[in-house]
Amino acid sequence: MQRKAYPPGIAVLLTAALLTGCTSGSDPDAEPADAKQGGPGATAPAAEPGRHRTLPEPCGAVDRDTLDSLLPGVKEQPDEEQREKAYQGTATATYDTDRRVGCRWKAESVDATHHLLVDLERVVSYDGEVSDEDRAQEVYAAKEAEADLPAPTASASEEPSGSASASTAPSGSASPDATGSTAPSEGASGSGDPSEGADSVEDLLPRVLDDLGDSAFLDDALTSSGSAQHREVTVVFRTSNVVVTIGYEAQPTLSGAQPDSKEMQDSTRALASRLVERLSG
Numbered sequence: 001m002q003r004k005a006y007p008p009g010i011a012v013l014l015t016a017a018l019l020t021g022c023t024s025g026s027d028p029d030a031e032p033a034d035a036k037q038g039g040p041g042a043t044a045p046a047a048e049p050g051r052h053r054t055l056p057e058p059c060g061a062v063d064r065d066t067l068d069s070l071l072p073g074v075k076e077q078p079d080e081e082q083r084e085k086a087y088q089g090t091a092t093a094t095y096d097t098d099r100r101v102g103c104r105w106k107a108e109s110v111d112a113t114h115h116l117l118v119d120l121e122r123v124v125s126y127d128g129e130v131s132d133e134d135r136a137q138e139v140y141a142a143k144e145a146e147a148d149l150p151a152p153t154a155s156a157s158e159e160p161s162g163s164a165s166a167s168t169a170p171s172g173s174a175s176p177d178a179t180g181s182t183a184p185s186e187g188a189s190g191s192g193d194p195s196e197g198a199d200s201v202e203d204l205l206p207r208v209l210d211d212l213g214d215s216a217f218l219d220d221a222l223t224s225s226g227s228a229q230h231r232e233v234t235v236v237f238r239t240s241n242v243v244v245t246i247g248y249e250a251q252p253t254l255s256g257a258q259p260d261s262k263e264m265q266d267s268t269r270a271l272a273s274r275l276v277e278r279l280s281g
Contacts, residue, residue, distance in 0.1 A: 047125065050132030050241025052279065055120050058103035059089040061275060062118060070248060070267055071114045073107030092119065099124065110253065117247035118275070124241070132241035140215050140238040143245070147219045147234075149206045204261050209269070213237035213244075213276050218269070220261060228252075231259035235272045239279050246272055 064087055068075055077083035092102035102119035123136035209216040216237035223230050232249045248268045250259040 046128055047131040048133065050123065050136065052122055052240055052242045055098070055101050055122050055242070056278065058101040058118055058120060059091055061103070061120075061278065062089075062105075062116070062271065063274075066271055066274070067105060067116075070116055070271065071105055071107035072111070073109030073114060074105075076109050077107075089116075092117075098122070112250050112252045112257075112259070115247070115249040117245070118271075119245040119247075121243045121245075122241060123243060136238055136241040136243055137215065140236065140243050143236050143243070144208070144215075144217050147206065147217060147236075149208065149217060149219070152202075152207065204265060209235070209237070212269070212272055213239040216272070218265060220265060222258070222261070227255040229256070229258045231261065231264060233261075233264045233268045235268045237272055237276065239276055242279060244272070244275055244279075246275075 062070075067087060071086070074083060074086045077086060086105065086107055089103040089105040092104060094100045094102065100119070100121045102117065105116040107114050121139065123132055123139050125132045125135035127135075204220060206219045207217065209218055212235075214237075216235065219232075219234040219236075221232050221234075223232075228251060230249065230251045232247060234248075235246045237244055246268055248264055248271075250264060252259060
């Protein structure tokens with residue numbers, strides 16, 4: 001039987017039609033690719049940028065009344081020019097002031113030498129799928145992990161009857177902090193009623209703070225060098241995409257004197273709260 005011959009032009013058209021049918025897919029019910037569902041044209045939504053686009057001038061971030069409270073030696077400066085210089089502080093050297101700024105203050109008084117540091121870091125994520133705020137939380141979390149805060153212990157009310165509570169250290173004793181140094185009870189620190197020390201030891205240990213910014217923690221380290229006692233209280237907090245570190249140090253002039261833990265913690269937390277308000281404004 002002879003096959004039917006087609007003119008050349010018609011044969012070309014038939015071949016093209018067959019090829020089109022083969023490449024169009026065998027499932028007539030298949031839905032076209034949706035870019036929102038991750039198809040070839042899908043575009044992941046851009047992560048949210050951080051709320052903070054700039055940073056405040058660091059040496060102007062702490063008002064003079066606060067500096068007078070934290071650095072009593074400033075007011076004791078007899079020379080007005082030196083007093084003004086102490087108020088102004090010294091900006092810390094950074095490679096990019098758009099991303100990180102800081103300021104240091106130092107003042108010597110009759111009773112002690114005090115240092116104050118305020119460091120502000122504006123975190124920017126260069127990953128389109130990670131927001132600035134999420135990246136800032138990672139930066140904060142790394143700082144908290146490095147501080148190695150002690151695990152919170154059960155309060156006395158949660159202890160079984162007759163058991164010894166970890167927070168009932170006798171007045172004048174010291175409790176170890178995360179750095180291996182000691183955080184004294186309130187009675188030992190020289191402030192308040194010594195009888196309150198038993199209930200205050202745990203309150204003064206390094207810990208996470210639930211009422212400051214989006215995330216926060218406090219560290220407290222007491223170190224000794226000979227007869228000199230040196231205490232450093234650090235508060236780190238995050239507000240949106242900015243991570244702030246406050247370091248407050250004191251070393252008494254009198255040999256053997258111990259810096260007051262509660263007073264230093266209260267002062268540092270008060271400054272941190274004011275900075276949160278300023279950054280949130």
